[in-house]
Amino acid sequence: MKTLKILVGVAFIIAISAFAIDKVSNPPVTGGYAVGDVATDFELKNIDDAMVSLANYKDAKGFIVIFTCNHCPYSVAYEDRIIALDKMFKDKGYPVVAINPNNPKAYPDDSFDNMKVRAKEKGFTFPYLFDDGQKIYPQYGATKTPHVYILEKTAKGNIVRYIGAIDNNYKDASAADKKYVEDAVNALLSGNKVPVELTKAIGCSIKA
Amino acid sequence: MPKYAIYLVFLVTLVNCKGEQNVALDATDVYKSKGVEIPMYDFESFKPLLSINDGKTRVINFWATWCKPCVAELPYFELINSRYPDHEVEVILVSLDLPKQVETKLVPFLRKQKIESKVILLDDPDANSWIPKVNKDWSGSIPATIIYKGNTVNFYERSFTYNELEKELKKIL
Numbered sequence: 001m002k003t004l005k006i007l008v009g010v011a012f013i014i015a016i017s018a019f020a021i022d023k024v025s026n027p028p029v030t031g032g033y034a035v036g037d038v039a040t041d042f043e044l045k046n047i048d049d050a051m052v053s054l055a056n057y058k059d060a061k062g063f064i065v066i067f068t069c070n071h072c073p074y075s076v077a078y079e080d081r082i083i084a085l086d087k088m089f090k091d092k093g094y095p096v097v098a099i100n101p102n103n104p105k106a107y108p109d110d111s112f113d114n115m116k117v118r119a120k121e122k123g124f125t126f127p128y129l130f131d132d133g134q135k136i137y138p139q140y141g142a143t144k145t146p147h148v149y150i151l152e153k154t155a156k157g158n159i160v161r162y163i164g165a166i167d168n169n170y171k172d173a174s175a176a177d178k179k180y181v182e183d184a185v186n187a188l189l190s191g192n193k194v195p196v197e198l199t200k201a202i203g204c205s206i207k208a
Numbered sequence: 209m210p211k212y213a214i215y216l217v218f219l220v221t222l223v224n225c226k227g228e229q230n231v232a233l234d235a236t237d238v239y240k241s242k243g244v245e246i247p248m249y250d251f252e253s254f255k256p257l258l259s260i261n262d263g264k265t266r267v268i269n270f271w272a273t274w275c276k277p278c279v280a281e282l283p284y285f286e287l288i289n290s291r292y293p294d295h296e297v298e299v300i301l302v303s304l305d306l307p308k309q310v311e312t313k314l315v316p317f318l319r320k321q322k323i324e325s326k327v328i329l330l331d332d333p334d335a336n337s338w339i340p341k342v343n344k345d346w347s348g349s350i351p352a353t354i355i356y357k358g359n360t361v362n363f364y365e366r367s368f369t370y371n372e373l374e375k376e377l378k379k380i381l
Contacts, residue, residue, distance in 0.1 A: 073274050073306055106276065144349040169333040171306065178336075200339040202304055205277060205349040 032141010035197045038157035039065075039149065042136045044099065044129035047116045052127045054097070054151070054158060061093030062152040062161070062188060064181060067142040069100045070118045071109035072204035075145045077170050079122050082146070085166070085181060086126040094150075094185045096126040101137035101145070106207035134208040144203030150184050150194070161188060164199030233257055239329070244315050248307070248329040251338035257300065258342065258354065258361075265297045265357040265380050267373075270330075270342075270350045272304045273313045277367045278351040282321070284370040288377060289325040297377065299325040304350060307331050355380050 033039055041054045054063055064085055068075040086096035104111035112130045119128045131137055140149055141163075150162035162184040167176035184194040233256055235247035260266065269285050271278035282301070289299035301323070305314045310329060318327060332338055339348045343363040346352055353364045353373075357380050364376065 071274070073272075073309065077306070143347045165336055168336055170335070171333045175333070180336075199336040200346070200348045202335045202339070202348045202350065204275060205351075207276065 032139070033149065033160045033163065035160050035163060035194075037160050039151050039160050040136070040139050041158070042099075042129075044131060044136065045112070046127045046129050047112075047119045047124075052097070052129055057095065059093065060095060060153060062150065062185075063158065064089065064094055064096045064185065065140070065149040065151060066096060066098045066146055066166075067101045067137055067140070067144075067149075067206065068098050068146040069102050069107070069110045069204070070114050071102070071107045072145045074170055074201075074203050078146050078166055081166055081173050083122065083125055085185075088182070089185050090125070092185075092189055094189070098124070098126055098128045099131050099136060100128065101131045101134060101142055101206045101208075103134055103208050134206075137206055138208075142206060144201070144205055146203060147201075147206075148181055150181065150188070152188055161194050162197055164196075165201035168199075170201070235328075236331075239310050239315075241311065241315055242319070244318055246303075246310065246314070246327055246329050248331050251330070251332040251334075251341065254302075254328075254330050254332075255341065258356070261358050263357070264295065265355065265377065267297060267299045267377060268302060268354040268356075269299070270302045270304060270352045272350060273309070273317045274305070275350050279317075281351060281368050281373075282323070284368055284373050286323065286325055287370055288373060292377075296381070301325050301327045303327060303329045305329065357381070 043051050043053045046052045054060075057063070066082060068078070068082065082096060082098065089095065100110055100115055102110040108114075115128055115130060142149075146166060148162065148164060148166055149160055151158040152161045162180065164180060166181050167173070168178040168180070169176035178196070180196055180199050183196065187194045233247070233249065234253050236250050236253055237248040239246040239248060257266075257268070267285065267288060271282065273279065285299050285301065288297065303314055307329070314329070335348060339346050343354070345363060346365055349365060351367055353368070355362050355364075355376055360380055362376060362380065368376070
């Protein structure tokens with residue numbers, strides 16, 4: 001009887017630890033934000049080694065937060081368009097804030113040092129932040145790169161107004177006839193409702 | 209030659225007995241190089257593949273060479289492909305590699321890994337329009353897998369071990 005108890009105990013511990021190991025290796029992205037939710041601020045390290053928070057942007061009307069990275073061909077395909085978005089909207093009050101959510105242990109190309117290299121090569125005009133410890137992206141619910149969250153600054157906080165893709169053609173910017181992010185920010189700037197609030201896209205899975 | 213004849217007879221019998229529709233997918237393009245042939249589809253031409261009703265179970269895996277977890281689980285799909293007879297289970301690896309990387313990345317990868325399963329390329333940049341048509345719950349991240357037979361369709365936006373994959377397959381077989 002005693003042996004049985006011990007066996008059950010051992011089995012229980014094994015079951016629990018198996019569950020725990022599973023939890024550690026696959027952090028579940030539970031829900032994340034929906035359009036209309038208040039998005040968390042953060043304090044993340046930029047490629048110039050300074051810490052950046054949304055609260056630092058006193059004059060901003062909102063933000064184009066983009067989870068992106070170095071290694072992903074889809075992210076690379078969109079780099080020039082991300083720069084263009086920043087140039088288009090920074091002065092109007094909607095700067096781009098890029099965040100690399102990947103764990104460099106999973107993707108060495110996405111290390112902080114490689115972020116600096118890539119940003120310099122491409123001449124990024126926006127902060128490129130490192131989600132150290134991979135704590136911010138699960139709160140947003142980002143699943144892949146690139147993944148965009150447009151936030152509108154309000155008295156209640158930064159409210160999510162759009163989630164999804166930059167446009168409807170990852171291969172060819174000139175062939176994209178639906179520019180979701182551009183249209184959304186323009187709508188917000190003119191006080192209108194965002195026409196398309198949620199889009200889906202293929203991207204590289206974020207790896208914690 | 210006799211081997212082919214048997215296949216042919218078998219195929220004809222299968223079609224005749226069942227009287228099912230013979231689904232032919234029209235590729236928008238076919239990439240051919242060094243013995244590797246990869247048909248390319250846009251979503252409209254690819255879509256019929258998701259609803260073939262011929263009694264066969266299809267395992268359709270969305271992947272790309274740049275997707276690490278996808279590449280990590282490919283051997284399990286290969287194993288399913290080799291362990292189950294062709295007339296019961298068909299494994300189809302749907303690559304989402306960028307077309308310009310077919311020659312530089314995809315083909316060298318398939319040759320190096322000696323991939324035996326059927327590989328096709330889905331090249332349709334307007335992903336927001338077709339992702340929900342594959343499955344309404346799909347966010348668009350890969351790996352993603354569909355296992356279906358007839359009207360029973362299971363969708364998975366996750367990675368598999370071999371045992372997990374086989375367990376899901378057996379639910380449908």
